[in-house]
Amino acid sequence: MNAPAKTEDFASSIPAGVYAETVLAVTHYTDRLFRFTMTRPQGFRFRSGEFAMIGLMVEGKPVFRAYSIASPAWAEELEFFSIKVPDGPLTSHLQAIKPGDQVLMRKKPTGTLVLDALTPGRRLYMFSTGTGVAPFASLIRDPETYEKFEEVILTHTTRDVAELKYGFDLVHEIQNDELLKEVVGDKLRHYATVTREDFAYRGRITDLISSGKLFTDLGVPPLDPAIDRGMICGSSAMLKDTKELLEKAGLNEGANSKPAEFVIERAFVG
Ligand code: A2P
Numbered sequence: 001m002n003a004p005a006k007t008e009d010f011a012s013s014i015p016a017g018v019y020a021e022t023v024l025a026v027t028h029y030t031d032r033l034f035r036f037t038m039t040r041p042q043g044f045r046f047r048s049g050e051f052a053m054i055g056l057m058v059e060g061k062p063v064f065r066a067y068s069i070a071s072p073a074w075a076e077e078l079e080f081f082s083i084k085v086p087d088g089p090l091t092s093h094l095q096a097i098k099p100g101d102q103v104l105m106r107k108k109p110t111g112t113l114v115l116d117a118l119t120p121g122r123r124l125y126m127f128s129t130g131t132g133v134a135p136f137a138s139l140i141r142d143p144e145t146y147e148k149f150e151e152v153i154l155t156h157t158t159r160d161v162a163e164l165k166y167g168f169d170l171v172h173e174i175q176n177d178e179l180l181k182e183v184v185g186d187k188l189r190h191y192a193t194v195t196r197e198d199f200a201y202r203g204r205i206t207d208l209i210s211s212g213k214l215f216t217d218l219g220v221p222p223l224d225p226a227i228d229r230g231m232i233c234g235s236s237a238m239l240k241d242t243k244e245l246l247e248k249a250g251l252n253e254g255a256n257s258k259p260a261e262f263v264i265e266r267a268f269v270g
Helices: 007-013 130-139 143-148 161-175 178-184 205-211 213-218 236-248
Strands: 018-028 033-039 051-058 061-068 077-083 102-106 123-129 151-158 188-194 228-234 262-266
Touching: 033 102, 033 161, 061 077, 061 102, 061 130, 077 130, 123 130, 130 151, 130 161, 130 228, 143 178, 151 161, 161 178, 161 188, 188 213, 205 213, 205 236, 228 236, 236 262
Parallel strands: 123 151, 123 228, 151 188, 228 262
Antiparallel strands: 018 033, 018 102, 033 077, 051 061, 051 102
16 A cells, blocks of 8 residues: 555645645556656646656655656646666555555755756757656657757667657657647657667667767767757766767756756656
8 A cells, every 4th residue: 555545644644845646647668667647736836857756655654756747847737757666665656556546746846957957059959768758758848948949859768669658659649739739840859769679779879879870860960069959867877978978079067057058867766
């Protein structure tokens, strides 16, 4: 059991500064990945790309973990894309949630994968591995992204093809949404690769940048700090390696307080 059966017990145990929201839908993609949506608290504001602390009461105590909010800032519901870690303090419990269950969320979202942390540019790369695609799921559904950039390239690399499904469904949803497809037009490009199975595009994104294959495949020039901007979300190792490549190309890391050519954020685990 993730939450006490009786709502009144649960309500009295909610810590201060925390919302308790209702799970609306849960989709399991593989034995490692799932997505869920929940109600959005009235008055909860965030910028597309930010993360929040999501939690559950486990044995009477709140357990939290950082989650990028995968829905855009305008959405009525909040969406999250999660790994399932068998002995993860939170995800081992969270993976069992069902519609109607209550999930906790701390009131203050934060993060650096926001448009405000980038200087103006023409082309925006979003480099993601695994569940690192989540903040970009938010940003590619935000009209502001397309107001600020002429071209948006979402790269998503996973171990196998099944793990790409969330990203493909997302792009499909955008292309079929009456309002979004107007805004997005042909500005969004999705470049999906896998590393441990056969697929049209194979390999780590770092190798595809180094070899130049990414740019050849997309038919775009190599990274140029005058034009290109980047956002990176993946494991610590992926962040480090991708960041080095962007820096080698002359792009500098930015932050909310000091916008520059790229920003990074760790895709959270556990
Ligand atoms: P690989 O299969 O070669 O390890 P995970 O599910 O473990 O988070 O991995 C997601 C994807 O990130 C995998 O395709 C994995 O490739 C890739 N990856 C892991 N480490 C790095 C790295 N340092 N740089 C780029 N990609 C990486």
